[in-house]
Amino acid sequence: xxxxxxxxxxxxxxxxxxxxxxxxxxxxxxxxxxxxxxxxxxxxxxxxxxxxxxxxxxxxxxxxxxxxxxxxxxxxxxxxxxxxxxxxxxxxx
Amino acid sequence: xxxxxxxxxxxxxxxxxxxxxxxxxxxxxxxxxxxxxxxxxxxxxxxxxxxxxxxxxxxxxxxxxxxxxxxxxxxxxxxxxxxxxxxxxxxxxxxxxxxxxxxxxxxxxxxxxxxxxxxxxxxxxxxxxxxxxxxxxxxxxxxxxxxxxxxxxxxxxxxxxxxxxxxxxxxxxxxxxxxxxxxxxxxxxxxxxxxxxxxxxxxxxxxxxxxxxxxxxxxxxxxxxxxxxxxxxxxxxxxxxxxxxxxxxxxxxxxxxxxxxxxxxxxxxxxxxxxxxxxxxxxxxxxxxxxxxxxxxxxxxxxxxxxxxxxxxxxxxxxxxxxxxxxxxxxxxxxxxxxxxxxxxxxxxxxxxxxxxxxxxxxxxxxxxxxxxxxxxxxxxxxxxxxxxxxxx
Numbered sequence: 001x002x003x004x005x006x007x008x009x010x011x012x013x014x015x016x017x018x019x020x021x022x023x024x025x026x027x028x029x030x031x032x033x034x035x036x037x038x039x040x041x042x043x044x045x046x047x048x049x050x051x052x053x054x055x056x057x058x059x060x061x062x063x064x065x066x067x068x069x070x071x072x073x074x075x076x077x078x079x080x081x082x083x084x085x086x087x088x089x090x091x092x093x
Numbered sequence: 094x095x096x097x098x099x100x101x102x103x104x105x106x107x108x109x110x111x112x113x114x115x116x117x118x119x120x121x122x123x124x125x126x127x128x129x130x131x132x133x134x135x136x137x138x139x140x141x142x143x144x145x146x147x148x149x150x151x152x153x154x155x156x157x158x159x160x161x162x163x164x165x166x167x168x169x170x171x172x173x174x175x176x177x178x179x180x181x182x183x184x185x186x187x188x189x190x191x192x193x194x195x196x197x198x199x200x201x202x203x204x205x206x207x208x209x210x211x212x213x214x215x216x217x218x219x220x221x222x223x224x225x226x227x228x229x230x231x232x233x234x235x236x237x238x239x240x241x242x243x244x245x246x247x248x249x250x251x252x253x254x255x256x257x258x259x260x261x262x263x264x265x266x267x268x269x270x271x272x273x274x275x276x277x278x279x280x281x282x283x284x285x286x287x288x289x290x291x292x293x294x295x296x297x298x299x300x301x302x303x304x305x306x307x308x309x310x311x312x313x314x315x316x317x318x319x320x321x322x323x324x325x326x327x328x329x330x331x332x333x334x335x336x337x338x339x340x341x342x343x344x345x346x347x348x349x350x351x352x353x354x355x356x357x358x359x360x361x362x363x364x365x366x367x368x369x370x371x372x373x374x375x376x377x378x379x380x381x382x383x384x385x386x387x388x389x390x391x392x393x394x395x396x397x398x399x400x401x402x403x404x405x406x407x408x409x410x411x412x413x414x415x416x417x418x419x420x421x422x423x424x425x426x427x428x429x430x431x432x433x434x435x436x437x438x439x440x441x442x443x444x445x446x447x448x449x450x451x452x453x454x455x456x457x458x459x460x461x462x463x464x465x466x467x468x469x470x471x472x473x474x475x476x477x478x479x480x481x482x483x484x485x486x
Contacts, residue, residue: 008261008292009258009259009260009261009294010258013423013427014427019334022373041428042429046404055121055279055280055281056281056282056284057280057283058278058279061338063338063339063340063341064340064341064388065340065341065342065343067345069341083329083338083340085327085340086283087279087327088239088256088258088261088263089233089234089235089256089281
């Protein structure tokens with residue numbers, strides 16, 4: 001099952017600079033395992049050690065925030081787009 | 094989200110001069126005399142007169158907003174001019190607030206400007222925000238963002254937000270009475286060191302205009318009560334692809350500040366909430382920080398050290414400490430760089446100012462490099478103390 005995963009600038013070091021990579025899985029959790037197999041390290045940037053999604057990284061299934069659609073158990077379909085969007089602050093500290 | 098009622102009442106009248114000045118607005122049916130009079134009566138606060146604040150203030154002034162407040166305590170630096178177009182060459186070294194006021198007055202003498210030349214803090218934000226109808230945030234750092242958000246929720250003010258990073262921009266309107274707040278979008282800030290700031294990432298100058306103009310567009314719509322506000326939606330702009338996308342932002346019933354059972358009912362310590370340097374990094378740096386002068390002495394004495402610069406390649410190209418080699422911070426965070434480090438040399442780390450090198454130091458210490466140190470003040474400190482003829486950025 002082909003799903004397009006859109007990678008934010010700050011995580012493209014895991015995808016050799018690619019802005020979007022293909023992935024597969026019946027649920028978001030499956031998709032992240034699939035991504036990790038080809039892009040080691042990326043899953044830990046999205047998921048806490050306790051298995052929950054990190055609270056400063058949002059994941060959207062198409063235009064819906066997965067926090068409101070079942071989190072990691074969210075079901076995925078062929079042709080879906082998953083967008084990863086971490087909180088970013090551009091200004092100086 | 095459908096149309097909302099206008100945020101401000103119309104002023105009693107426009108003068109003949111004002112009618113001439115705003116004629117291209119007045120002939121738009123959705124604006125008209127009524128909309129322009131509302132702008133005249135509006136009080137808008139812009140937090141920061143920097144990258145986003147520059148175009149925001151200039152367009153808000155040109156549009157005819159009656160009162161513009163500016164929160165800014167910094168001075169104009171040469172490195173600001175690549176994107177902060179409200180300031181010019183002759184303003185270098187001046188107060189940014191005063192420089193911004195002069196530009197605003199030059200664009201529109203009818204706009205009243207109120208300067209707040211102080212850092213926005215929990216103890217002054219309520220008093221300052223209370224004087225305005227709407228807040229435009231142009232500061233773009235986590236501590237200020239959560240402070241502005243919480244104050245806006247507590248005062249029930251619309252918060253027009255924007256963020257920029259390299260070629261990527263985002264914008265939204267947070268207004269808890271009608272939709273989500275920033276904490277509904279991101280309940281917690283990322284831990285320090287996990288997410289870069291533009292100080293290390295850079296920003297395309299014109300991106301400030303792309304996002305700042307969206308912020309002004311949304312502010313004007315709210316003030317006049319026209320169109321569909323960007324409440325409950327997040328605009329995502331990619332300047333390289335030239336695409337705009339929106340995703341939904343839902344009001345979180347569990348939100349700490351605007352949810353059903355809020356736990357944040359007054360302002361908190363935002364520097365502590367967001368952090369700048371992680372606890373691990375602070376601990377690692379304790380007793381393992383050297384000055385640029387000490388580093389120079391170690392070089393001169395022929396000490397057996399390996400100086401590693403953990404910045405990005407583009408930064409390294411601008412200026413570096415002689416004898417350093419580049420391994421960007423991410424290579425350490427991903428664990429790839431550790432196995433190539435020499436065991437028979439003392440590792441010395443540097444970055445721009447000492448924040449990132451402290452984060453990497455924590456990684457090295459936990460990997461067993463007990464005698465590793467980092468350079469406090471980074472390459473900027475080195476240039477200032479040892480090689481003042483080199484450029485800083």
